[in-house]
Amino acid sequence: MFKPFLTKWPFLLSSERKKGxxxxxxxxxxxxxxxxxxxxxxxxxxxxxxxxIGLFLYFKIVPFGRITYSRxxxxxxxxxxxxxxxxxxxxxxxxxxxxxxxxxxxGLKVTADQVYFSLFTPRRFDxxxxxxxxxxxxxxxxxxxxxxxxxxxxxxxxxxRPIQNxxxxxxxxxxxxxxxxxxxxxxxxxxxYSSPEExxxxxxxxxxxxxxxxxxxxxxxxxxxxQALDYRRPDYQLxxxxxxxxxxxxAHQFYVxxxxxxxxGFDFVDLNQDKAADPITVQVWSGExxxxxxxxxxxxxxxxxxxxxxxxxxxxxxxxxxVYRVEVKVSPDIVxxxxxxxxxxxxxxxxxxxxxxxxxxxxxxxxxxLEAKTFSPASLGSLHFGEQEIIxxxxxxxxxxxxxxxxxxxxxxxxxxILSGRGVFxxxxxxxxxPDFRKMDHRFTPGDGVKYIIASYERPLVTEGIKTxxxxxxxxxxxxxxxxxxxxxxxxxxxxxxxxxxxxEIKEIRVTLVxxxxxDKLGEWFKK
Amino acid sequence: xxxxxGKNKIIFREIFYFFSxxxxxxxxxxxxxxxxxxxxFNLNYLLLAWLIVGLIFII
Numbered sequence: 001m002f003k004p005f006l007t008k009w010p011f012l013l014s015s016e017r018k019k020g021x022x023x024x025x026x027x028x029x030x031x032x033x034x035x036x037x038x039x040x041x042x043x044x045x046x047x048x049x050x051x052x053i054g055l056f057l058y059f060k061i062v063p064f065g066r067i068t069y070s071r072x073x074x075x076x077x078x079x080x081x082x083x084x085x086x087x088x089x090x091x092x093x094x095x096x097x098x099x100x101x102x103x104x105x106x107g108l109k110v111t112a113d114q115v116y117f118s119l120f121t122p123r124r125f126d127x128x129x130x131x132x133x134x135x136x137x138x139x140x141x142x143x144x145x146x147x148x149x150x151x152x153x154x155x156x157x158x159x160x161r162p163i164q165n166x167x168x169x170x171x172x173x174x175x176x177x178x179x180x181x182x183x184x185x186x187x188x189x190x191x192x193y194s195s196p197e198e199x200x201x202x203x204x205x206x207x208x209x210x211x212x213x214x215x216x217x218x219x220x221x222x223x224x225x226x227q228a229l230d231y232r233r234p235d236y237q238l239x240x241x242x243x244x245x246x247x248x249x250x251a252h253q254f255y256v257x258x259x260x261x262x263x264x265g266f267d268f269v270d271l272n273q274d275k276a277a278d279p280i281t282v283q284v285w286s287g288e289x290x291x292x293x294x295x296x297x298x299x300x301x302x303x304x305x306x307x308x309x310x311x312x313x314x315x316x317x318x319x320x321x322x323v324y325r326v327e328v329k330v331s332p333d334i335v336x337x338x339x340x341x342x343x344x345x346x347x348x349x350x351x352x353x354x355x356x357x358x359x360x361x362x363x364x365x366x367x368x369x370l371e372a373k374t375f376s377p378a379s380l381g382s383l384h385f386g387e388q389e390i391i392x393x394x395x396x397x398x399x400x401x402x403x404x405x406x407x408x409x410x411x412x413x414x415x416x417x418i419l420s421g422r423g424v425f426x427x428x429x430x431x432x433x434x435p436d437f438r439k440m441d442h443r444f445t446p447g448d449g450v451k452y453i454i455a456s457y458e459r460p461l462v463t464e465g466i467k468t469x470x471x472x473x474x475x476x477x478x479x480x481x482x483x484x485x486x487x488x489x490x491x492x493x494x495x496x497x498x499x500x501x502x503x504x505e506i507k508e509i510r511v512t513l514v515x516x517x518x519x520d521k522l523g524e525w526f527k528k
Numbered sequence: 529x530x531x532x533x534g535k536n537k538i539i540f541r542e543i544f545y546f547f548s549x550x551x552x553x554x555x556x557x558x559x560x561x562x563x564x565x566x567x568x569f570n571l572n573y574l575l576l577a578w579l580i581v582g583l584i585f586i587i
Contacts, residue, residue, distance in 0.1 A: 038538070045546045053553050060564050079570040081563065120567055483563065 060122045065517035070510040074106040086118040107505040112496040118484040125515035133508040141493035150486040155251030155329045161471035187453040210451045223440040223455035231323045231435035242344035249355045250332040257345035258319040265340035270309040281329040323435040347424035354415040361412040367421025371400035374417045384411040442492035540585040547578040
């Protein structure tokens with residue numbers, strides 16, 4: 001049996017013999033015996049070849065559903081591109097490899113807020129646990145370090161997770177701790193409670209000590225924690241239709257209060273200033289439940305032409321009385337020209353970008369601070385935030401100011417300015433309402449009227465000056481393009497242009513991915 | 529000495545064949561699944577090794 005195999009593939013045997021040569025019988029026996037050295041050598045190389053290809057296929061499929069990728073500085077002898085790469089923008093980074101300064105000095109220095117990187121994966125996974133080893137020299141203006149993964153490319157929204165929170169690390173020792181477990185941290189300014197259950201009962205009933213009745217949401221701050229939203233306003237019985245005809249650019253989210261059958265109508269203008277298609281998605285949420293959604297496909301017939309296209313979309317439903325969150329997911333190439341709503345209680349969440357060139361705009365917000373940024377030189381100038389003035393003298397840069405407590409008026413002489421804060425924005429004082437709890441951010445100060453903090457946060461571990469923190473992400477609905485997930489380091493308040501020598505130095509990023517195994521996939525396939 | 533020289537030539541020839549098939553296989557894998565090889569290994573090094581062995585074999 002072995003002899004026909006070898007004669008079928010003569011390349012396995014010696015090819016030194018030419019056709020027509022006389023072969024002695026003993027030599028013939030040798031050329032067909034498996035102890036032919038050339039045969040052994042080729043078999044050996046063939047096995048190595050199969051093993052190498054098999055190895056690459058194994059790492060492509062990840063049959064057991066779990067794999068870890070890492071990136072460290074210095075990089076060592078790796079010649080491949082790596083799985084964690086494409087750190088940008090370059091002007092916010094300083095890379096120190098293992099040069100003259102020595103191994104200890106090697107690291108990736110982040111000198112300004114928001115640095116992105118890509119994680120290549122050979123297939124989809126369900127969860128990613130990211131472990132970051134780092135050092136930091138950050139000032140008081142940058143108490144937070146967060147890591148996020150891009151959820152939606154159109155709206156540029158990221159799911160953020162804490163890496164380090166200096167505010168909580170300090171308050172943990174100055175405020176009485178009500179609960180401090182892996183899942184939750186509850187701090188109280190004054191020791192009013194001795195058990196988390198009592199606190200939760202009073203929180204749900206809307207009556208907490210040291211908080212004004214009906215204003216519980218303003219005296220509880222959340223960080224990386226979701227508290228169920230049960231916001232009912234009996235005085236909102238009579239709701240009038242409203243039209244917001246101030247054009248807004250790009251993705252926006254807003255709260256709207258409905259009381260029965262409702263309708264939302266949108267007029268859009270596609271500016272066609274870029275080549276990409278501009279689809280439109282509108283989603284209406286009640287808590288974590290999606291109650292309505294509409295999608296408008298973009299044929300992209302005039303990309304990059306500047307020829308505007310008008311589009312319309314409407315969504316409707318029959319609502320139980322309460323607050324709904326509306327997400328308008330569009331790219332910055334789309335302008336929301338008009339919003340028709342059956343309710344006049346509309347407040348934009350965290351950000352608003354009015355455009356039109358009309359100027360003389362007045363808005364209201366309950367945010368404690370305001371940040372303004374513009375991309376247009378024609379929009380440079382000053383604006384007023386309550387009694388404070390913000391002077392915009394550069395494009396592509398944020399300028400911020402902290403205001404007094406309570407609802408403040410924003411006067412915007414020239415629009416096309418992105419206004420952002422931690423709160424809600426509206427175009428009339430009557431329309432302004434905020435059903436959400438206070439959110440802790442980098443500008444949070446303990447004396448801000450907050451009496452209780454609920455957080456999901458673990459302090460980084462410190463070993464020989466290197467800090468280690470971990471963040472876990474659900475990747476099932478996460479945006480993935482060209483086999484890559486996009487992550488972002490966020491250090492609010494960190495600026496390269498302020499002249500301070502502050503930075504975040506990353507030593508290592510390790511990502512453990514967990515997903516379905518081959519057996520799970522086969523099981524699903526058979527079930528079909 | 530001639531036999532040794534002949535043996536070395538055979539060895540380099542076989543290594544050349546091995547690198548040729550390996551290079552072709554890895555390029556095909558890259559075509560079907562982009563980055564499956566490049567994330568781990570820069571194929572230029574394998575190409576260089578293949579060229580060097582090929583030159584030694586010819587010479």
